[in-house]
Amino acid sequence: MRNKYAVIIICIVALVIIEKENNIISRVSDKLTLRRTPQTEPPVPYNASSALVVMDDNSSYPEDMYAENGIQAGRKHILLMATTRTGSSFVGEFFNQQGGNMFYLFEPLWHVERMLSIGSSGTNASTSVWVYRDVLQHLFLCNFSMLERFISPPPQDHVTPALFRRESSKALCEEQVCSPVVKDVFERYHCKTRRCGPLNLTLASEVCLGKQHRVIKTVRVRQLDTLRSLVEDPRLDIKLIQLVRDPRAILASRMVAFAKNTPMPLMLLSSCLSSVTVEGSVH
Ligand SMILES: *[C@@H]1O[C@H](CO)[C@@H](O)[C@H](O)[C@H]1NC(C)=O
Ligand SMILES: *[C@@H]1O[C@H](CO)[C@@H](O)[C@H](O)[C@H]1NC(C)=O
Ligand SMILES: *[C@@H]1O[C@H](CO)[C@@H](O)[C@H](O)[C@H]1NC(C)=O
Ligand SMILES: *[C@@H]1O[C@H](CO)[C@@H](O)[C@H](O)[C@H]1NC(C)=O
Numbered sequence: 415m416r417n418k419y420a421v422i423i424i425c426i427v428a429l430v431i432i433e434k435e436n437n438i439i440s441r442v443s444d445k446l447t448l449r450r451t452p453q454t455e456p457p458v459p460y461n462a463s464s465a466l467v468v469m470d471d472n473s474s475y476p477e478d479m480y481a482e483n484g485i486q487a488g489r490k491h492i493l494l495m496a497t498t499r500t501g502s503s504f505v506g507e508f509f510n511q512q513g514g515n516m517f518y519l520f521e522p523l524w525h526v527e528r529m530l531s532i533g534s535s536g537t538n539a540s541t542s543v544w545v546y547r548d549v550l551q552h553l554f555l556c557n558f559s560m561l562e563r564f565i566s567p568p569p570q571d572h573v574t575p576a577l578f579r580r581e582s583s584k585a586l587c588e589e590q591v592c593s594p595v596v597k598d599v600f601e602r603y604h605c606k607t608r609r610c611g612p613l614n615l616t617l618a619s620e621v622c623l624g625k626q627h628r629v630i631k632t633v634r635v636r637q638l639d640t641l642r643s644l645v646e647d648p649r650l651d652i653k654l655i656q657l658v659r660d661p662r663a664i665l666a667s668r669m670v671a672f673a674k675n676t677p678m679p680l681m682l683l684s685s686c687l688s689s690v691t692v693e694g695s696v697h
C-alpha cells in the first residue's frame with residue numbers, strides 16, 4: 415500500500431519538475447532566439463513612387479520580357495485570398511502538398527507591406543494596392559525582381575537568407591534550389607526537410623518556370639477590383655479563391671493568436687471590418 419502512494423507521489427513530483435524544466439527550457443530558447451534575431455537593423459526606407467514606374471495601368475508588355483507567350487496548355491495561376499485566421503495556410507497546404515508540378519508561395523506580400531509601412535512617407539493605402547498587384551503579377555510569371563526590391567536586407571546577387579516563410583513552400587526547398595550551406599549566415603526561414611544555404615532567387619525562378627501550376631497565398635489583397643489587370647493579362651490564366659469564414663470563429667482565433675498585442679475593441683473592430691470588406695468585394 416505504502417509503495418503505491420510512494421510511486422504516485424514520485425510521479426507527481428516528476429511531473430512538476432518536468433513542467434518547471436519545460437518552462438526554463440522555453441524561456442532560455444526564447445532568449446536565444448531574441449538574441450539571434452538582430453532587431454537593430456533598420457530596413458532601408460522605401461520610396462513607393464519609384465516602384466510605381468513599372469506600374470503604368472495600361473502598360474503594354476515588352477515582347478522579349480517573358481519567354482512564355484500566351485498560356486501554356488492547362489497552366490493555372492491561383493491566387494488564394496483571405497483575411498488572417500480564416501484557414502488560408504491550411505488551404506494553401508493542399509496546393510503545396512501537390513509536389514511535383516506545383517509552385518506555391520506563402521505570403522510573399524509580407525515583404526512589401528513591411529517595407530511600405532516603414533518608408534511610409536509619401537505612401538498610402540491606395541498606392542500599396544497597386545504595388546501588391548504588380549508584385550503578384552511578376553511572381554505569377556516567376557519573376558522575383560520586383561519582390562527583391564522589398565526584401566530587407568536587400569538580396570546580394572539575387573541571393574537572400576531572408577525570404578519570408580521559405581520553408582512553407584515545398585518548391586523552394588527542392589534539391590534544385592538547395593544551394594550549399596553557408597556558415598555563419600543566420601536563416602530565420604530555413605528549410606525543414608533538408609539543410610540548404612541562402613535562397614538563390616535565380617534558381618527559384620527557374621524552378622518556378624518549370625512547374626505547371628503556380629499558387630500564391632495572401633491575406634493582404636482586400637479589393638478584388640485592383641486585380642483586374644492581372645485577370646486580363648493574356649499571359650496568365652488566373653483563378654481567384656476567396657476564403658470566407660464565420661467572423662465569430664475568426665475572432666475566437668485572433669483572440670488566441672494576437673491577444674498580446676491588440677486590445678480587444680480593436681480586434682473586434684478589425685474582425686468586423688474584414689468581414690465587411692469581403693462582402694463588399696464579392697458583390
Ligand atoms: C520618390 O521618388 C520619386 C520619383 O522617383 C521622386 O519624385 C520623389 O521625390 C521621391 N520621394 C522621396 C521622399 O524620396
Ligand atoms: C490603353 O491601351 C488601349 C489598347 O491598347 C489603347 O487603345 C488606349 O489608348 C490605351 N490608353 C492609354 C491611356 O494609353
Ligand atoms: C522581370 O521584371 C523586371 C521588372 O519588370 C524586368 O525588367 C525583367 O526583364 C524581368 N525579367 C525577366 C527574366 O523577364
Ligand atoms: C494617396 O495617393 C494617391 C496617388 O498617389 C493620391 O491621389 C491620394 O491623394 C493620396 N491620398 C492621401 C490620403 O494621401
Ligand SMILES: *[C@@H]1O[C@H](CO)[C@@H](O)[C@H](O)[C@H]1NC(C)=O
Binds near residue numbers: 573614615616617
Ligand atoms: C544563382 O543561380 C544562378 C543560376 O544557376 C547562377 O548563375 C548564379 O551564379 C547563382 N548565384 C550565386 C550568388 O551563387
